[in-house]
Amino acid sequence: MTTAIYSHPECLLHEMGAWHPESPARLQAIQDQLINSRIDTLVEQREAPLADLSDIARNHTAGAIAIVRDNIPPVGEHYPIDGDTSLNAHSWRAALRAAGAAVAATDAVIDGDIGNAFCAVRPPGHHARPSEPMGFCLFNNVAIAAKHALDVRGLARVAILDFDVHHGNGTEEALLDEPRALMASFYQHPFYPYTPPRPETPNRVNVPVPARSGGDVVRQLVMDKWLPALHAFQPEMIFISAGFDAHREDDLGGMSLVEADYAWMTEQIMAVAKQYAKGRIVSCLEGGYNLSALGRSVAAHVKALAEL
Ligand SMILES: [Zn+2]
Numbered sequence: 001m002t003t004a005i006y007s008h009p010e011c012l013l014h015e016m017g018a019w020h021p022e023s024p025a026r027l028q029a030i031q032d033q034l035i036n037s038r039i040d041t042l043v044e045q046r047e048a049p050l051a052d053l054s055d056i057a058r059n060h061t062a063g064a065i066a067i068v069r070d071n072i073p074p075v076g077e078h079y080p081i082d083g084d085t086s087l088n089a090h091s092w093r094a095a096l097r098a099a100g101a102a103v104a105a106t107d108a109v110i111d112g113d114i115g116n117a118f119c120a121v122r123p124p125g126h127h128a129r130p131s132e133p134m135g136f137c138l139f140n141n142v143a144i145a146a147k148h149a150l151d152v153r154g155l156a157r158v159a160i161l162d163f164d165v166h167h168g169n170g171t172e173e174a175l176l177d178e179p180r181a182l183m184a185s186f187y188q189h190p191f192y193p194y195t196p197p198r199p200e201t202p203n204r205v206n207v208p209v210p211a212r213s214g215g216d217v218v219r220q221l222v223m224d225k226w227l228p229a230l231h232a233f234q235p236e237m238i239f240i241s242a243g244f245d246a247h248r249e250d251d252l253g254g255m256s257l258v259e260a261d262y263a264w265m266t267e268q269i270m271a272v273a274k275q276y277a278k279g280r281i282v283s284c285l286e287g288g289y290n291l292s293a294l295g296r297s298v299a300a301h302v303k304a305l306a307e308l
Contacts, residue, residue, distance in 0.1 A: 001115025001279065003306035004108065005034070006101035008048040011121045014094035016086045017078060021252060021289040022122065022136040030120050030285075033295030034302065043306055044114065048101030048121060050093065055103050056139055058147040059174050061131050068092055068138050081133050095123055095138040098284075102145035102239075105282045110153050110237070116273070116281040116305050118242070120298070124286040126168035126241045127193060134170065135193055141284045142239045143174040149237050150180050159184065159235035159272075161226065162206075163218075163265055164243020164286040165253030169195040171241060172206060179203060182233040184226045186218060188246070188255055205229045211254035215261040218246075222268055230272045237280040238273045240266075244288030244297040252289045259293075259300040266304035281305065 012024040034040040056065055072092050073079045079087040098121035105117035125142055127135030142160055149155045160175070162168040162185035172195070175181045182203050189197070189208030197208055207221050248256035273281050283305065288294035 002044050003302065004044040004046050004105065004114045004117045005120055005302065006046050006048045006105050006117055007120040008097040008101070010090060010093045010097045011048070013090035014123055015088055016136070022124065025291055026288065026294055027120055027122060029291035029295040030298045033299045037299045037303070039299055039302055039306070039308060042308055043302065048097045048119070049104050050096040051100035051103055051144070055144055055148055056099055058151060059130060059140055059143045064130065064132050067133060068095055082135070085133055085136055091123070091138065097121060098123055098125065099139050099141045099144045102141040102282060102284050103148050106145045106149050106153070106237070109280045109282055110149065110155070115279050117283065118298070118302050118305060119282065119284040121285055124243070125284065126162060126164060126171050126243070126286050127166070128170040130170070130174050135166070137170060140170045140174055142241050143171050145282060145284070146181055146239050155236045156180060157182070157233060157235050158237045158239060159230060159233060160239045160241065161185065161269060162241035162243070162286070163246065163262070164241055165246035165250070165255050166192055166243065166287060167195050167206065168241050169193045172198065172204065175203070182229060182235060184229055185241070186221055188213070188253060191254070202229065202232060209255070212256060214248070214256040215258060218257060218261060219264060222265060227268065227272070234276040237277050237282070238269055240269065240281065240283035241286045242283045242301060243286030244294050247288070247290060247293040247297055249290045249293040250288065252287065259296050262297045263300040263304045266301050270304065
C-alpha cells in the first residue's frame with residue numbers, strides 16, 4: 001500500500017516573525033531531505049484541501065475559531081495571540097490546510113485509497129486547546145482528524161501517539177471525556193507547557209521523562225507503557241503527533257533522540273497498526289526546529305511508514 005505525503009504551498013506562507021523557530025524553512029528542509037534521500041519519488045505527494053469549518057468545530061469552540069478567523073492582519077503585519085504565537089495574513093488558510101490535510105488523509109486511509117500518510121504541514125497542532133490557540137499551534141490537527149474518524153467515519157476506537165518533546169496538552173484536554181480514544185505520549189518534564197501531570201488511566205498514558213533522556217529511556221517506556229496500552233485498547237486507527245524536537249541536535253528541547261529512534265518507534269507503531277487497525281496510520285508534523293535534524297528525522301519516519 002502507498003504512503004502519501006500531504007502538504008500545501010499555503011502552509012509556507014504562515015509565519016510568525018523572522019526570528020521565530022516555527023518557520024516556513026522547516027517544510028523546505030523536510031522536502032529537501034525527502035528529495036536527497038530519494039524518498040520523494042517512492043511516496044505519493046498530495047495537496048492538502050482546506051478543512052471545512054464543521055471539521056474544526058468538532059474539536060474547537062466557536063470562540064477559538066473566531067480568534068484566528070477574525071484577527072487576520074493585513075499583509076506585512078502580525079497579530080499576537082500569546083508570547084509565542086501570532087497570525088499573519090495567511091495564517092487562517094494555512095491553518096485550514098493543516099487541519100484539512102489531516103482530515104483528508106484520514107478519509108483516504110479509511111477508504112483504503114492509501115495505506116498511511118504523513119502530513120507535512122504547519123502550523124502544528126498539539127498545544128492548541130479546544131477553547132484557544134496556544135504555543136505555535138492554531139488548531140489541533142490530530143484531534144480534529146481523530147474526532148472525524150470517530151464521529152464522521154464511525155470508527156469505534158482510535159489511538160493518538162505523541163512523540164514531540166513537549167506535552168500535547170491540547171490533545172489531552174480534547175480527549176479528557178472521550179472513552180473511544182487512547183492517548184499515549186512521553187514528554188520532557190518539567191518543561192513547556194508545564195501542565196501538571198494527570199493520573200494515568202487505561203486511556204491516558206502520558207509519561208514524563210527528565211531532560212537528557214535518550215533513546216534507551218524512550219524505547220523502554222514505549223515497550224513498558226505504550227505497547228501494553230495499545231494492545232489492551234486495540235485501536236482501529238492510529239494518529240501520530242510527530243514532533244521531532246526531542247532530537248539531540250534540537251535546541252528547543254533537552255532530550256537526545258536520534259533518527260534511528262524515530263524509525264524504531266515508527267516500526268513499533270506500524271506493527272500495532274497492522275495487528276488491529278488494517279495498517280491505518282495518519283502522522284502529522286508537530287515540532288522539530290533544527291532544520292537538518294528535522295529533515296533527517298522525517299525522512300527516517302517516512303521511510304519506516306513506507307517500509308522502504
Ligand atoms: Zn514540541
